[in-house]
Amino acid sequence: MTRLVRSITEMEGRFEEKWVLVSDDEPEAWASDRPLAIVGHETPRTTGPTRVSGAARYTTDVSLPGMLHVAALRSPLAHGRVTGLNREAALAVPGVRAVLDSTDTLSFRSRSGPLYAEPEHAGALLAVVAADTLVAARAGVKALALTIDPLPFVIDVDEAFRDQRIDGEIAEESRGDVDAALAGADVRVELTVETPTQLQTALEPHGAVGWWTEGELTCWVSTQGIFDARSELAKRFSVAPERVRVVADFIGGGFGAKQGAGVEALLAVELSRRTGRPVRFINDRHGEQLDAGSRPATRQTVRLGATGQGDLVAIDSEVLTSFGMTGWRAVNTPAMTLYRCANARGVEANLKLHLRQGNAFRAPMVLEGVTAVEQAMDELAITLGIDPLDLRRRNFVDVDQPSGLPYTSNQLLACYDRVAELSGWVGRDALLEPSEDGLLRGMGCATQIWWGGGGPPSHATIRIGGDGIATVVTGIQDIGTGTLTAAQMVAAEELGLPLDRVRVTGGDTRPNVYGPVAGGSQTSPSVLPAVRGAAAEVKRTLLQLAGDVFEAAPADLDLVNGRFRSSDGALDEPYTEVTGKLGNATVDGSGMRGANPDGMRANTFGCQVAQVAVDPGTGEVRVEHVWAVHDIGRVINPLGARSQVEGGILQGMAFALSEEVAFDPTTGVPTNAWLDDYKIPSIADVPAMTIAFVDVPDTALNNVGAKGLGEPPIIPTPAAIANAFRHATGRRALALPLTRARVVETLA
Amino acid sequence: MRLTLLVNDERHELEIAHTARLADVLRDELGLVGTKIGCGEGACGACAVLVDGRAVNSCLLLAAAAEGHSVTTIEGISRDGLTPLQQAFIAEDALQCGYCTAGQVVAATALLAVNPSPTVEDVRAGMVGNLCRCGAYPGIERAILRLGQVAPA
Amino acid sequence: MSVLRSGYVRPTSLGEALQLLAQPGARPMGGGTDLAGLIDRGIGQVATIVDLQALALGGIRGEEGRVVIGATTTLSDLLDAQDMLAPYTALLEATAQAASPLLRNVGTVAGNLCQHTRCWYYRGPEWTCWLGGGDTCYAQVGDHRKHGLQAGDCISAHPSDLAPALIACAATVQLGSAWGDRDIDLADLYRRPTATERSLVDLEPGEIILSVTLPAPPDSSVYLRAGERQGFSFPLVGLAAARHGERVSMCAVGVANTPHVLDPVDPLAGLDGHPQSAWKRTVLATLVERSLATVAP
Incomplete structure (x- = not known):
C-alpha cells in the first residue's frame, strides 16, 4: 500500500x-x-572491468553521425564590453555551421546570458561556434576576431568591502547574548583566517551532446543529476519531460560542480535545434578552469569565549565570501552547530566581485567554516592549556542546537576516542623534539559535521x-x-x-x-x-x-x-x-525511500588527526599521516568507503597545501587556470592514511542504516593540517594554502 | 598530410592536419576513445599510450611524429581480456570516476614491463605523471605493488 | 634546397635538416612536448615543423674522459645511462626530478634546454607580454609569486632542471646550422632578452643544438630543488652545485629568466627579489647551504 x-x-x-x-x-x-552476508563486506565495484579496460563511455566519448563540435569564445577580461565580433568571417571558415553570440535570440529561457555582451568575469562565454570538426570550430572562434573594451572591475576583498559591494542582505543568525557572554568569558580568542578559491577540476570537463530528432530531445550530459538535467532542459526549452532523455553512463568526476544540465547542454541543444545535427560541446581545460565554478574564497573572523575550564560560552563568526556577483550562505553552519554553546552568532555576506560565480564543491561552505572554527578552537585550547581533543569532548553536544532536535545518531565521541587511540594523540608533543632531519613536526586535529541523511x-x-x-x-x-x-x-x-x-x-x-x-x-x-x-x-x-x-x-x-x-x-x-x-x-x-523520521536531524560526524613535517628553510610542508574516523552509520561497502575517505582527505590536503586560484590584479583574470600551474595532488603527495568507521547503523534514519559519505572526509582535513602546522612551528598561517611562499613568509 | 600509423598492431592510412595531436587522431579518426583527454598539456596523463613500449602523453605528441612507431592504447592492452594488472586495479578499488584509469593502466603497464617488482618509491616516481582527481592513488599503489609481489623473481 | 610541401617534415640527414631549418618559419622539434603545447596555445608562428627524430642525434657516448650527449637524447635515456653518468650526480638528480616519466620518455635534452618559460603571462592567451612581443611585463605589475628575483624587462623564471646541473658541471654545447657549427659554453646559450631580441636563448635563426658535452666530472655534485608539490612540477627554485677541487660552481633556476650562475662569495648577489617573489631568497639561501654541505670534501 x-x-x-x-x-x-x-x-x-x-x-x-x-x-x-x-x-x-x-x-x-x-x-x-x-x-549480513554481503552488505558490510568489501566488494569490488560493479563497473570495474568496464572502467579499467577503457570501454567506459563518458560524455566526451559520445560520437554520432554528422555531429558538430563546439568551440567557445570566452572573455579575456573580468569586466568588459564587446565592441566587435566578425560573425561573417567565422561563418566563412570551411566547416563552420553556426555561430551564436549575445545578439542571438535563443529558443531557451534564461535570465541572463549564457552568452554575454558585457561579461562580468574572465572566461564568461561570449560566443560559440559549431563546426564539422573541433579544429574548424576553433578556427571559427579565431576568425571572430574579438575586440573588447575593458570596464572597471573589483576582485579585491578589501576594496569590495570598503565600497560595501554586498550581494543582497547580510545573513545573521544568533541565539543567546553573544556580546555579553564574550565580555564575561574567562578566556577569549579571536582569529581571522582566509581560505582560497579552489577549483573542482574534474578530469572530464563539463560537456554535453545534444540531439533534437522529431521533437524528441536526447542529451548526453556529464552531470551529477540526470533528473535535474531533464527538468531543466524540459522547462527551458518548453518541452514535456517525457520527450527529453538524459544519459550519463559514466561521469568523469563532478565534486559538486556538475549540477543539472549546465550551459554546455543548453547551448548544444540550441545549436542542434538550429542545425538539425547532433552537437557536442565539451569544455577545454582552460575553459573548465575559468568557467565551471569554484569553491569561493572566504575571509572569516571567529571569536570564542570560554570558562577557565574550557566550556564554550560564546561563538561569534563573521564571514565574507568571494562568491562572484551572487551566491548562497552557509559558512556559519559549523559555528552554529559544532559545539554546545548557548550564545552563538553567525554573520555572513557575499561580496559582489567580478569573478565566476562559485558553486558546489564537496562540502560547500561547511568545509570553509570548519576550517576557521576548528583553527579557533585550536587557539582556544592552546590559550587554556587544554588538550585540543579534550576541549572538543568537553563541548560535545547531542542535539542540533538551532532546532533543538535530537540527532538520529551521533557517534562523535567514539570518533574522538578511536582517532586518539589510532594516532597516538596523547604522545604528540614528542614530535616537538628536535629531529635528525631538521624538520619541524606536529600533530593537529579537527572535527567534522555534515548532513548526509x-x-x-x-x-x-x-x-x-x-x-x-x-x-x-x-x-x-x-x-x-x-x-x-x-x-x-x-x-x-x-x-x-x-x-x-x-x-x-x-x-x-x-x-x-x-x-x-x-x-x-x-x-x-x-x-x-x-x-x-x-x-x-x-x-x-x-x-x-x-x-x-x-x-x-x-x-x-x-x-x-x-x-x-x-x-x-x-x-x-x-x-x-x-x-x-x-x-x-x-x-x-x-x-x-520512506519519509525521514519526524522531529530529528540526521548528520554525519567525524574527527581527523594530521601529522605534518615542515622544512622552515624551503617552506615545504609535507603531510606525513592522516588518521580519520567517521560516523556514517552502517558502512555498506568498506572497500568503496575507504576510497571515498582517501579521496576526500587528498582533496582537503590540497586545499590546505597547494590549490589556490591566483588572480592577476591588473585584469582580474585567473593566471593559473590550467592544470600545469594549478596543482592538484600527485601520487607522490599521498600521506599515510589510517581510516576507520564507528560503523553503528543509524536505524532511526532509514531501513539500511546508512548515512552519506561523499562530503564528510574532506571537511576536517584542512583544519587538522593547519593545526598541525601550528603545533609544529608555533605559528599560525593566517591564510591557506600553505605554499612555500606563505610558509616562508609566516615563519620569517 | 598523409601518414600511416601502427596502432594496436593494425596499420591505418590517414589524412590529417600536420599539427594534429596523436590523442585526437586516436579518438576522432580511429574511434579509440579509451584514451582520454584531461588537460591537453601533458599535465595529467589521462591520454597516456605506449609508443614502442614506453608510456607517453598522446596529447603532446604530434601524430606525424608517431609514424614509424608502434602505438598501443588501452584497447590494445585489453584486447585479450583483462590483464592481471587491470584485475588488481579492480580488486584494490584503484579507481573512482575512472576517467584517468586508462592512462593509469597504461603507465603502470609500462612501469611493470621494465621493473616487475617495484618498491613504493618506484611506483610513486613512475606514476607521478598520472593525476587522479578522485584521489584513488592509494589503491593504484596497492594494485601495482600487488603485481610486483606475484611477479616471477 | 628542399622545397617545403608539408607543414611537417622528417629529414633523414643532418645536412637536409639544417637546410630546411634555414627557411623562415621552420621550427625544430625533438620530442615536441614543449612545441605541441605552444601550438595549442597559439604561441609563436610555426610554418613548418622539422622533426629531428630520424637524424641519429640521440645517444650518449663517453670519449677521453668526456661524455657527449646527443641533442635528441630523451631524459629517460639519460636515466637509463646511470653507469656512464654516475660521476655527474647533479645531472641524474636533476633529470629524475624533471617533469614526469611520460614527458621524460619523449622530451629531449635539447628541448629541455630550449623550452619556453612557464610564466603564466607569457603562456596565457589573455595577455601579450613583453617577452611575447608586447609592451608590458605583466608579472611586474601583477602576480609574480613564482617569478624571478632579478630586475629587468622580463622577470620570468627559467624552468629547466637540466640546465643548472649541466652548467655547474661545465658543459658545452655544439650548435649547428646551414652556415656552420660552433661550440660554446652552455651558460652562454642563454641571454637576457633585449627590446629587439625577445628571446632567452642565443641561437641564430635555423641553428640547433647538436650535442651537449660534459668535461671530466666534478669531484662531487648535487641538484636540490623546491617544487610546488612532492612530484611532477617545475622547479620554483632549483640549484646545482659541483665541486672541482677547491672550487664550487653553483647555478640556479627559478630565480632569473635564464639559468643563473651564483657568485660563491655572495650567492644572492643581484637577486634582490620583487615583493611577491622575495621569499625565494630564503629558499635559495637554504639550498646553497645544503648543497655546499653535500659537495664538501
Whole structure:
C-alpha cells in the first residue's frame, strides 16, 4: 500500500517540507546485530572491468553521425564590453555551421546570458561556434576576431568591502547574548583566517551532446543529476519531460560542480535545434578552469569565549565570501552547530566581485567554516592549556542546537576516542623534539559535521526473469562514488542472491525511475532503502512462487545465497528451479525511500588527526599521516568507503597545501587556470592514511542504516593540517594554502 | 598530410592536419576513445599510450611524429581480456570516476614491463605523471605493488 | 634546397635538416612536448615543423674522459645511462626530478634546454607580454609569486632542471646550422632578452643544438630543488652545485629568466627579489647551504 505524506527533506542543510510517496510495505531497518552476508563486506565495484579496460563511455566519448563540435569564445577580461565580433568571417571558415553570440535570440529561457555582451568575469562565454570538426570550430572562434573594451572591475576583498559591494542582505543568525557572554568569558580568542578559491577540476570537463530528432530531445550530459538535467532542459526549452532523455553512463568526476544540465547542454541543444545535427560541446581545460565554478574564497573572523575550564560560552563568526556577483550562505553552519554553546552568532555576506560565480564543491561552505572554527578552537585550547581533543569532548553536544532536535545518531565521541587511540594523540608533543632531519613536526586535529541523511523521493525497481538475473533500475548516476555497487550489494543481500546474479543500472532517465542528484552525500541513504524495498517485494513474490513449485508454505521458506531453503532444512534447491519456470514472464518489485523520521536531524560526524613535517628553510610542508574516523552509520561497502575517505582527505590536503586560484590584479583574470600551474595532488603527495568507521547503523534514519559519505572526509582535513602546522612551528598561517611562499613568509 | 600509423598492431592510412595531436587522431579518426583527454598539456596523463613500449602523453605528441612507431592504447592492452594488472586495479578499488584509469593502466603497464617488482618509491616516481582527481592513488599503489609481489623473481 | 610541401617534415640527414631549418618559419622539434603545447596555445608562428627524430642525434657516448650527449637524447635515456653518468650526480638528480616519466620518455635534452618559460603571462592567451612581443611585463605589475628575483624587462623564471646541473658541471654545447657549427659554453646559450631580441636563448635563426658535452666530472655534485608539490612540477627554485677541487660552481633556476650562475662569495648577489617573489631568497639561501654541505670534501 502506498500513500502520500508530508515529510521534511534536506539537501545540504536546506530543509523543505514536501509531499512524498511512501510504502507501508517498506522493510524494517536491519538490526544492528544482524549478520549480513554481503552488505558490510568489501566488494569490488560493479563497473570495474568496464572502467579499467577503457570501454567506459563518458560524455566526451559520445560520437554520432554528422555531429558538430563546439568551440567557445570566452572573455579575456573580468569586466568588459564587446565592441566587435566578425560573425561573417567565422561563418566563412570551411566547416563552420553556426555561430551564436549575445545578439542571438535563443529558443531557451534564461535570465541572463549564457552568452554575454558585457561579461562580468574572465572566461564568461561570449560566443560559440559549431563546426564539422573541433579544429574548424576553433578556427571559427579565431576568425571572430574579438575586440573588447575593458570596464572597471573589483576582485579585491578589501576594496569590495570598503565600497560595501554586498550581494543582497547580510545573513545573521544568533541565539543567546553573544556580546555579553564574550565580555564575561574567562578566556577569549579571536582569529581571522582566509581560505582560497579552489577549483573542482574534474578530469572530464563539463560537456554535453545534444540531439533534437522529431521533437524528441536526447542529451548526453556529464552531470551529477540526470533528473535535474531533464527538468531543466524540459522547462527551458518548453518541452514535456517525457520527450527529453538524459544519459550519463559514466561521469568523469563532478565534486559538486556538475549540477543539472549546465550551459554546455543548453547551448548544444540550441545549436542542434538550429542545425538539425547532433552537437557536442565539451569544455577545454582552460575553459573548465575559468568557467565551471569554484569553491569561493572566504575571509572569516571567529571569536570564542570560554570558562577557565574550557566550556564554550560564546561563538561569534563573521564571514565574507568571494562568491562572484551572487551566491548562497552557509559558512556559519559549523559555528552554529559544532559545539554546545548557548550564545552563538553567525554573520555572513557575499561580496559582489567580478569573478565566476562559485558553486558546489564537496562540502560547500561547511568545509570553509570548519576550517576557521576548528583553527579557533585550536587557539582556544592552546590559550587554556587544554588538550585540543579534550576541549572538543568537553563541548560535545547531542542535539542540533538551532532546532533543538535530537540527532538520529551521533557517534562523535567514539570518533574522538578511536582517532586518539589510532594516532597516538596523547604522545604528540614528542614530535616537538628536535629531529635528525631538521624538520619541524606536529600533530593537529579537527572535527567534522555534515548532513548526509538523504531522504525521499528516491525510487528503484527490480525485475527478475527466466534467466535468473535480477536487474535493479535506478535513476542515480555513479560519479565515481560507487553507489551503483552499493545498490547491487543491498539488492543481493535482500534478495538472497549471489552478487553476480544482480545487475544494476543508472545514468539514464528513460526508465523514468527517479533518483536524486549526487550531492549532499544523499545518494546512498536515499536510494539504497528504495532498492531494498524493491528487493523485498521481489523476494516475497519469489517465495510465493517457490511455495507453488515445491509445494511448501511460503512462510516456511527462505532464499539464501541463491537457494530456497525450508526452516527444517529438508528443502534446499537452487533458486533457478523457480525462475527457470518463468519463461518470458518476469517478477517485478518497486521500492521507495520512506519519509525521514519526524522531529530529528540526521548528520554525519567525524574527527581527523594530521601529522605534518615542515622544512622552515624551503617552506615545504609535507603531510606525513592522516588518521580519520567517521560516523556514517552502517558502512555498506568498506572497500568503496575507504576510497571515498582517501579521496576526500587528498582533496582537503590540497586545499590546505597547494590549490589556490591566483588572480592577476591588473585584469582580474585567473593566471593559473590550467592544470600545469594549478596543482592538484600527485601520487607522490599521498600521506599515510589510517581510516576507520564507528560503523553503528543509524536505524532511526532509514531501513539500511546508512548515512552519506561523499562530503564528510574532506571537511576536517584542512583544519587538522593547519593545526598541525601550528603545533609544529608555533605559528599560525593566517591564510591557506600553505605554499612555500606563505610558509616562508609566516615563519620569517 | 598523409601518414600511416601502427596502432594496436593494425596499420591505418590517414589524412590529417600536420599539427594534429596523436590523442585526437586516436579518438576522432580511429574511434579509440579509451584514451582520454584531461588537460591537453601533458599535465595529467589521462591520454597516456605506449609508443614502442614506453608510456607517453598522446596529447603532446604530434601524430606525424608517431609514424614509424608502434602505438598501443588501452584497447590494445585489453584486447585479450583483462590483464592481471587491470584485475588488481579492480580488486584494490584503484579507481573512482575512472576517467584517468586508462592512462593509469597504461603507465603502470609500462612501469611493470621494465621493473616487475617495484618498491613504493618506484611506483610513486613512475606514476607521478598520472593525476587522479578522485584521489584513488592509494589503491593504484596497492594494485601495482600487488603485481610486483606475484611477479616471477 | 628542399622545397617545403608539408607543414611537417622528417629529414633523414643532418645536412637536409639544417637546410630546411634555414627557411623562415621552420621550427625544430625533438620530442615536441614543449612545441605541441605552444601550438595549442597559439604561441609563436610555426610554418613548418622539422622533426629531428630520424637524424641519429640521440645517444650518449663517453670519449677521453668526456661524455657527449646527443641533442635528441630523451631524459629517460639519460636515466637509463646511470653507469656512464654516475660521476655527474647533479645531472641524474636533476633529470629524475624533471617533469614526469611520460614527458621524460619523449622530451629531449635539447628541448629541455630550449623550452619556453612557464610564466603564466607569457603562456596565457589573455595577455601579450613583453617577452611575447608586447609592451608590458605583466608579472611586474601583477602576480609574480613564482617569478624571478632579478630586475629587468622580463622577470620570468627559467624552468629547466637540466640546465643548472649541466652548467655547474661545465658543459658545452655544439650548435649547428646551414652556415656552420660552433661550440660554446652552455651558460652562454642563454641571454637576457633585449627590446629587439625577445628571446632567452642565443641561437641564430635555423641553428640547433647538436650535442651537449660534459668535461671530466666534478669531484662531487648535487641538484636540490623546491617544487610546488612532492612530484611532477617545475622547479620554483632549483640549484646545482659541483665541486672541482677547491672550487664550487653553483647555478640556479627559478630565480632569473635564464639559468643563473651564483657568485660563491655572495650567492644572492643581484637577486634582490620583487615583493611577491622575495621569499625565494630564503629558499635559495637554504639550498646553497645544503648543497655546499653535500659537495664538501
